[in-house]
Amino acid sequence: MTRWIRTHDSESDTWSYYELDDEQWANRQVDLRGTERAPITAAKLGEVLQRRERGDAAAMATYERKYGVLTEGALTGWENADCAAEITEESFEQIWTTARPRLDSTGSSTEYEGAP
Numbered sequence: 001m002t003r004w005i006r007t008h009d010s011e012s013d014t015w016s017y018y019e020l021d022d023e024q025w026a027n028r029q030v031d032l033r034g035t036e037r038a039p040i041t042a043a044k045l046g047e048v049l050q051r052r053e054r055g056d057a058a059a060m061a062t063y064e065r066k067y068g069v070l071t072e073g074a075l076t077g078w079e080n081a082d083c084a085a086e087i088t089e090e091s092f093e094q095i096w097t098t099a100r101p102r103l104d105s106t107g108s109s110t111e112y113e114g115a116p
Contacts, residue, residue, distance in 0.1 A: 001022060002020065002021065002022075003019075003020045003024075003086060004019055004020070004087045004091065005017070005075075006018075006084070006087050007081035008083035009082065010082055012033065013035075014032065014040070015031070016029065016030070016041075016071075017031075018078075019096075023074055024075045024078070025074055026071050027046075028042075028045065028092075029070050030099045030100075031068060038102075039102050039103055040068055041067065041070075042102075042103050045070060047067075048070050066103060067100075
């Protein structure tokens with residue numbers, strides 16, 4: 001069963017949104033930083049796996065510069081994270097469809113690295 005969740009890291013002021021599979025691995029992830037909620041990650045597992053399977057390190061590096069790094073491993077215990085909550089699919093889709101085009105247009109998730 002797919003689940004959609006959010007967590008907050010107060011140290012980096014980053015909200016993370018995940019679409020999780022049955023084993024609680026991230027299928028998609030969006031990270032928004034700072035009060036302006038600038039997207040720094042909008043990564044998708046299928047896209048990451050495609051690049052890894054090709055063994056093209058340059059393509060993987062380009063993808064990660066543009067869309068950020070997808071969290072690896074099961075997100076077990078996410079319920080204990082700051083501001084952790086399950087969200088609706090619609091909420092996740094709205095966040096995804098806002099963040100992804102912003103990273104597409106800037107060409108780099110690292111543009112926002114210095115954002116508060």
